[in-house]
Amino acid sequence: MAIFLEFPLPDEVLVSVAAAYVTNDEVHDVAAFCRRLFGDGIGMPVAIVTNLRHVEVETRRTWGMTAAEIRDRLTLFPYYAAFWSKAKVDFVAGVCIQEPDRETLDGPIPWSANALGTCVYGLGIRYCKACWYQDDAEGIRRYWRRAHQLPGVVTCHVHGCALTSAGAGARGMFMARRPRTDTLLEIPGSPFQRAARHEVSALSAAILKDGANSLRFGEPEARLDCLRSLGYGASNRNLVDEDRLIHDVIHTFGKNFLELVHLVPKGPRSWIHGCVCGGRGKRKKSLPIVLMDVFLSGRARHVERSPGPVCPAAERQDDPSHRLVISDAPHDRFHCLCSCGYSFQFDEDERGENRRLAPTSAGPDFARAAAILDEKGWPRETIARVFGVSEKSLAHWMRFRAEASARKLCLERARLLVRWIELVHRSGGTDGALAENGRLWRSVRSLWATLPQNLTPLDCRD
Template sequence: MNYFPTSYPDELLYSILARYHVRNGNISPKMTLHELFGTNTITAVGDMPSDIDSLVCRIPKHKRLTADGLIMNNTLFPYYTAFMPEARTKLIEADMKGNGGGKIHTMAGIMAGSINVPEYLRFCPECNKDDEQKYGENYWHRLHQMPGVLFCPVHNEMILDSTVNLKIQNRHEFIAANEKNCLEKHTKINYTEKDINSLITLSEDIDWIIKNYENVKDFMEKTYGTRNYYIEKLKDRGYATVNGRVYQENLVADFIEFYGFDFLNSVQCPVDYNNQNNWLSSIVRKHRKVFHIVMHLLLIRFLYGSAEKFINIGDNYKPFGTGPWPCLNPVADHYKKFVIKKAKITHCYDTKHPVGTFECSCGFIYSRRGPDTSPDDLFKVGRIKMFGLVWEKKLEEAINKNWGLRRVAREMKADPKTIKLYSAKLGLKTGFNDENIHSEKGSQASIDNVLQQNDSLLYNHRNAWLLAKKTYPDKSKTELRSIAKAHYAWLYRHDKDWLDKNSPEHQKIQINSTRVDWIARDFEVLQKVKDAEKEILNTKGKPERISLSRIGRVSGLLGLLEKHLDKLPQTKAYIEAVSETDDAYRKRRILWAIQKLSESGEEPKLWKVMRIAGIRKEYEKQAEECLGKKKGY
């Protein structure tokens, strides 16, 4: 080609190719395809096209266009892959450059997703006016074609459908935007002011994500995905326990109340109260599939306020500092020198704490659990993953000097068992393979060996244990163990006899034989039960059912009520009187939903009431009766 159009700001690649077709004056769409791609069988795809390498090799060199640049700046690739794992992102990028067009939409989750791709190319009337003034023509904006973008974030105007239907139109024809196909003839949807504001902010979040794509991908790599951050915020907001178990009912109820049913339906992300596997409940569980970017952004705005605030957390997420980090290979010339420039951060499966893995060029790899809380943490090793070639070479040199096992272990700063293991692994001939290193554990020989390595080590641990015992004279051995964990563990392994002799004597548990005054206890518990009932009734948000278990949890007396309720006759009678049947609890939820809708200025229609209250279809008659009584007929 001798000519190729210069891209306008945020122009879709489809639009650039359509303008090429018009400017070149080609009558046949297939002639244009042959000039652009070298074949006339290419399909005109709007969002995620393929064969971009073939296109780039035909574009004039002075344009300095690359496949990477076109994919990133003129397709919906950054939209669909922003929150996607890096491995899948690379595969999609490769298919877009090559001829993998048939797999792209499947891999991106578009085919199986619940959010449909717009059938028509879309436009903002105000953007078209601006484009006419600046460039003398219209073009298809990339942002306007993204699912979830229903309002233009620049003009706060509703995005409208053109007459260009990508599914019905000629599959091989690129159609340029113009006055004829961008008519404002479609009826605008009457959104509430609240929904309009929510739709505008969603468009702004999507726009921000696309413009800051590299930061988003860095965040995903540094923080090991988004789920951990969702869970931490859910804990902070009271939607999850400290162990990360999510209170799904409360989350779903407040999420729907935050956005409203109409808004969630308009962005194709409805949340079903009665489906435990709805997308909101699934996205806060372990991610076993790719979730649409709109779903991520809805949850992010609910929890964090905006996409920008959420991603900026990743910029400050440095549990092990900014680096560089020290190499802790004890036999290397650069021992404790800051030569490691990159750390890999993952998360502990059990504790969810960050785990840093540090790899030096000498081959030494170690990890530790974070976050770091003091400068000394930089020099701690949680686990040695690999000693590396430098360490192994030093081991071979030490063995060749015919030293004993203990001396080799001291020189290599490693456990004798490790020395024996690596000697065998490297096939080194040693003279200490028959030494018994297991029988000395806890013996005086073991202590003497430790003292040879560090004369003050035994003294320090003993002194620390005696100091803890003196500081807390009333504490038992078990309680002191939790106070001086490291010292206890060391002494238990190497000096157990001394530890037993210098620990508090075993304390006998005094059994209180005083009889319980159940009459007084009944009166006391009854007051707490009444307070708990009031608290349940006054709970903000979706009503909670009044039951023995709920009263027990709120009052903190669940164990007592479950085991000894028969000894508390007044309390038992009161709980039986106030506990709600299925019918009573359902009615209270219906009345709450009606009141909620009325307070927000919405008409309490039957379907809305049932949705908010979480009422199944089979109880529609009861909801209708409550609604009729509330309206006075």
């Protein structure tokens, strides 16, 4: 005998329809009902549902949907399929429709949540209170949306408010008549971080609806090229400056959020490196790719829309933590030294488009030189004046950049720069220093284009 379930509401999870039937008809043996609807041994799946041919038969009189339509409209299969190879999509699509033959399988079950990478990252089954209030206002039953169950989603993509978790597993959907002890996923963070998390929700919902075309940087090569254009390319053998990238990713999403989804990046070879430089054959998890797409899209928009050079780590054009000291560079470019300690060359075409940032060694070199002068007992006010930055920025340099610039070449350049600075102060100016030791001036040739004017001899200035 067929089960007369209500027709699913927009973006409803399959188990949500079953939960509504159980609640309204006061079904006492929920397990027996689920076995009848989904088949023996299937349980109450949310993300990937197998044996949908059985569900098709049970709901044919009320829904009239095929197993493939149920899979695409009521499960999270379309979202995960956007990150899988064609072979894997074909395999899982078949498993969803037909019940797998367990007798012919050896080893781990290949359609489990762990094997498919479809775990919900510990966030549990989620709902939006604002959506439920809207359901009440429209006179329809409260239901559970697919878009709220996607990995890393902690805010509603429609209302922008924090979601509430009913705990792991689908059992929370069947507790409508019981007192709820749910958890509001209100994660601390700045407005900038909250906006980034909402972007994760919006992009995830778009992928569920439209597939991989919603990703701006869907392939590792595209992500790597974008990172390099934003100045995250490394000056050594590594493909990216992973240390700085990790710092900026944590700043974008907030450490609390990344801890919640178990994706706090730790170098070397963090998940960020795998997402950007991952080779063939490696399993692609969905949430890291979504996070990187949100991160890169936000940084790229910021650089593209700014009226001039801007540090890619800045939250906005006038971010007080990222003030630039801009000077001319060869080939009609600009050299920028940020108060965060990052330095780069800024380039764009004649129309002010196709902007690219190329990191330079000036930031780490200056930071190391400032740290050496500080160790020698120079007043920080004097050191800050030498480099043309505030004392606060100087402290940031020495705390972060100097520690990250311990490579031998950087240390050698910094020591030469310190000798030149000391000579300038002893001689009463750059011209006197040049007359006394022109060889020392030539030894800091690699920094000529980026040195502050007060460290550059008059005849050598542009």
